[in-house]
Amino acid sequence: MYVDGKDVSADSGARLTIVNPATGRPIATVPDGVGVDVDNAVAVARAAFESGPWPRMSRTARAKALLRAADALEAASDTLYTLETQNNGRPITETRAQLSRVPEWFRYNAGLLAAQRDAVLPSDGPYLTYQKRAPLGVCGIITPFNHPAMILARSLSAALATGNTVVVKPSELTPLTTLAIARIVTESGIPEGVINVVTGGRDAGIRLTEHEDIAKITLTGGTEAGRSAAGATSKRFARITAELGGKTPVIVFDDYDPTRAAEGAAFAAFVASGQSCVAGARFLVQRGRYDEFVAALVARAEKIRLGDPADTSTQMGPMISDRQRRKVLEYIDIGREEGARVAAGGEVPELPGALNDGFFVQPTVLADATNSMRVSQEEIFGPVAVVVPFDTEEEAIEMANDNRFGLGAGVWTRDIGRAHRVAEAIESGMVWVNDHHRLEPSLPWGGVKESGAGKDAGTESFDDFTWIKTIVVRIADDDVDWYGSDEPGRLN
Template sequence: MTLSPPSPSVVDLPVAALPTGLRIGGELLPGRADPIEVLNPATGQAFASVAAADAADVDRAVQVAHETFRSGVWSRLPIHDRAQLVHRFADGIEARMADLYTLETRNNGRPITETRAQITRLPEWYRYNAALLLADRDAVVPLRGDYHAYTSRFPLGVVGILAPFNHPMMIASKSLAPALATGNSVVLKPSEQTPLTALLLADIAAEAGIPPGVLNVVNGLGASTGAALTEHPRVAKVVFTGGTEPGRAISVAAARRFAKATLELGGKSPVLVFADTPVDVAARGAAFAGFIGAGQTCIAGSRLLVQREIYADVVDALAEQAGRIRIGDPAEPATQLGPVISARARTRILGAVERGVAEGARLVTGGRAAGVPELPGGFFVEPTVLADVRNDMEIARQEIFGPVVVVIPFDDEEDAVRQANDSPFALGSAIWTRDVARAHRVASQLEMGMVWINDHHRLDPSSPWGGLKESGTGREGGWESFHDFTHVRAVTVRTAPDDVDWYGGRATGRLN
């Protein structure tokens, strides 16, 4: 473990003037709930305070979004004009990129090099979905008899998006982009821990010409503000990224009124390393999979399955990789690992490590809070490797959501697949091998929403992203996501020359 050199505190980073109210109908408004202090996890200190919404504020935001939708100012805007405004929104994001990634680093503690690399891709999501809007075509349906039948699509209405703290803008944008492109109005609730970039994003949308009331932002706690949004009868679709239990409650709330729900929930992604993979390649790949973003991502490769022939060597090499990771100020470009989001998260992560050791796991490296001298109040955790883990241990089955990788041996291909699939989660997975046939063969047997081969964490607007089992339902990205923000209607036109006269003695043909 290497500490990065001292640098100016992230508190001193230049950022744009921060909007801190609720964004409803184009206005910044105070909230009725108690304001929320926003902490910098690298210092443990508050650096902003934002308004918070109660149920009445949420109701107002949803009603405004609904009235805007019904007005047609956005929902019935000609698609070429709507696509142009979504492109202009992407241009605005690009123009404010430095403000956005600087503010996000300050707010969630992810190293600025990682944040910049991720956020510079945001405009792609909006441009891709604007392109889908123009590329989409209605289908002609071949019916029997003298009929011309086709399908058409129309927007849902109000979409509620609940974004998490770990990738606030990227995860919000994965659904915001198709929701806007397809003509919906949106109420976005960012995490109470990272609300600032969502408010700035709404400012950029307004500057781009997206009408007031189309994108609304309500800050607040998940248990109150989030619940009010997900349970609101006018919300036609809910998108949530977060823990499995809150996701389960949201799914039930949506199902009660037959609303749509896209849920990207927990994960314990298996990374399968076969013996034909060079040890150094495996260790670098596993470190990237497990420690990027301080392991605070649902797709983290936190369950490393290694073939016995190279198991000991991979464990040692991964521990060496972990020890070289530079921990420090996330504003410093040399930093490779920033803090976790809160003191509570740090306590939870270290507690999971302790329980793992008590279960019989071997602590190879890490397992402690990391001290960063220039940031003594930060919530830092050492990158941690636990070896000799069994797949039935708690640390192998429960999401830790921190920089912790558990390493499990396997015997052969069949054993690897069996252990990989033996999990309550099924979001993502990775396969490391030099055998092309094996790569495809194993990929076809992994019961996961996503599989990477000789890589991890890769996403693209065109590729569907999501899981199954307790990792959620629905997909973000691609046509799968785009169309899920619409309803489909079937239109049937009678083209026969004679009139319909079923009861006049000319009843022929089929009813269904």
């Protein structure tokens, strides 16, 4: 683990084995932290907040520190994306593209910090009223296995920019880039104790959400984990931002070329092996072009190259674990039983050498589904695209919203009026039109319904790592004497 600028072991000495999911073979061990380890890390972070220099630095000094961290992360990008590819099995072309953007979050939040203005509020009478923002304190960040570096950067950069100290609990499956980033950022000039990482499993995550000294939790994970964290933080009125599950509807209208839509659909469904909360999971396709779309999507899925994630020719990697692979295969069987047609994939591929021990699943298309099927309603979190026909725009909107999740959505159409109309009608925190999964540091990221609460990225995230103090200053020369006034209600 990484606490107070040093590598430390778990209090118990226990360790976790980290596996390369492309081969099923161990690549590292890390400490298996539990509650006492979280307590130790929080104590360090609290001391750094209460008596350390970080919250007391000028905005300019803190912004410069974040910019130095961004430069250091950029310089280390080759090491980071190689490490992440080994740890979570995403093809190196994907991790290179994603991790090359990690420094952007630090530069963006440094810019927000440098440009931040305190509000002056209108007041009746002889008063000057203004607001000041202050950091919350010690913040906990819980990250998932699928995008560990990117999701860490989103929250960490905002928490640091606003003067907080941090304890991070990465997924027990993919802690390696988190540990590397914490070291790089600290060594670039962030004071020791400001960033702390506790590796471990469920017990460590629960203790972090329940800890009385944690002022805010930012969590990306499953809906049940988010529900548990929300309950824990609510007991002490701590803040929480939770990005949870999704079952992203992607509506394809018949005015869009079905082959081109299928190319976009393949990216939406199969990037990160479908292990993304905003993966295109439900394709609602207008009936007039439905057969053409399915045929084009099947053709594209069957050409996707599975293989060694470290090979630049590989287009799709494995599931994160054998457990996740078994879950995905079970859902494919459920789809068959429900009456969906396995139009592509649906099996474990045969791969050469050590890759055959990895946790791969073929890119899968379940066609001729209905929106009420379990495979259309429940999050599979794997490379499974479910395709459902529809007739009218109204029906497509109703089907898109008929789900307990509301994180992301997509619309493919050449009708500009329809694009805006449908995007507005979909109950989702984010909607892409004629594209998918695009993000920027300035774009708030988060969902509605059971997909969570709050926003990562954007000014919304930056502001939510602070609390507001309102200051009212009387600027009149005379004194305040309520009881000495001859006129009730008048202040002398």
